[in-house]
Amino acid sequence: MTTVPGPAGPVPRFRNHLRQSFRRDGNPLVRPIDRSRSRALLLTALGIGLALLCSAGAATADFASVRHRDFVTATRLHGVQAVALTPAQRRIEAGTGRTRYEADAAWTSPDGHNTTGTVAVPGNTVAGSAVRVQVDDTGRPVPSPPGTIHTAAEAAGLGLLIFGGLAALLIAGLNIRLMVLDRRADQVWQHSWVLFEPLWSGRTPRDNRAG
Structure with missing residues (x-):
C-alpha cells in the first residue's frame, strides 16, 4: 500500500522572513518593502541575541570581579x-x-x-x-563580604539591566523602521491606485477626475 504524502505545512514565520530577506522564496508577489520589513525583523532578532550574549558576559565578568575582590578582602580580615x-x-x-x-x-x-x-x-x-x-x-x-548568592543576584540584576536597555533600544529602532516602511508602502499603494483604479473600474482617467 502506497502512502500519499499530505500537503506541506505552512513555512515557519522565521524561515519565511529569512527566505524573503535573501530572495529565496521564489514569490514574485513579494514587494521590495516586504523584503525590507523581513530584514528589519531578522536584524532585530540578531541584535537581541547579541544583546543577550553581551549582558551575560557583563554579568559573568562582574561576578568574577566581585568574588575576587571579596576573596582578597577576606584574607585581610x-x-x-x-x-x-x-x-x-x-x-x-x-x-x-x-x-x-x-x-x-x-x-x-x-x-x-x-x-x-x-x-x-x-x-x-x-x-x-x-x-x-x-x-x-x-x-x-x-x-563580612557578601555571600556567593548575594553576589550572583547582583550580577544577574546587572545583566538584566543591560539586556533590558539594549533590547528596548533595538525594539524602538525596529518600530521606527517599520513605521517608515508602512508609510512608504501606503504612498506606493496610493500611487498605484491612481494609475490602475481607472483600468479596474472601467472608467477613464477623465471620468475619474470628473468624479
Missing part, C-alpha cells in the same frame, strides 16, 4: 573575641528598612592595641557578653 560594654540596641537601616542590633564593645586588635567601637551583635546581647567581631589589620570592625 581577622576574627577576634570582644566584650559587649552595653546591651544590644535596635537600629533600622536607612533605605532598606532592615532591623539590626548594635552594641559598644572592647577588643584587642591584631597589632595588640586595645580598641573600642560599635559593632553588630545578636539581639539578645547584654553588657559583659562575649561577642565575635571581625576586624581588619588595623583593628577596625568591618562587615
Whole structure:
C-alpha cells in the first residue's frame, strides 16, 4: 500500500522572513518593502541575541570581579573575641528598612592595641557578653563580604539591566523602521491606485477626475 504524502505545512514565520530577506522564496508577489520589513525583523532578532550574549558576559565578568575582590578582602580580615560594654540596641537601616542590633564593645586588635567601637551583635546581647567581631589589620570592625548568592543576584540584576536597555533600544529602532516602511508602502499603494483604479473600474482617467 502506497502512502500519499499530505500537503506541506505552512513555512515557519522565521524561515519565511529569512527566505524573503535573501530572495529565496521564489514569490514574485513579494514587494521590495516586504523584503525590507523581513530584514528589519531578522536584524532585530540578531541584535537581541547579541544583546543577550553581551549582558551575560557583563554579568559573568562582574561576578568574577566581585568574588575576587571579596576573596582578597577576606584574607585581610581577622576574627577576634570582644566584650559587649552595653546591651544590644535596635537600629533600622536607612533605605532598606532592615532591623539590626548594635552594641559598644572592647577588643584587642591584631597589632595588640586595645580598641573600642560599635559593632553588630545578636539581639539578645547584654553588657559583659562575649561577642565575635571581625576586624581588619588595623583593628577596625568591618562587615563580612557578601555571600556567593548575594553576589550572583547582583550580577544577574546587572545583566538584566543591560539586556533590558539594549533590547528596548533595538525594539524602538525596529518600530521606527517599520513605521517608515508602512508609510512608504501606503504612498506606493496610493500611487498605484491612481494609475490602475481607472483600468479596474472601467472608467477613464477623465471620468475619474470628473468624479
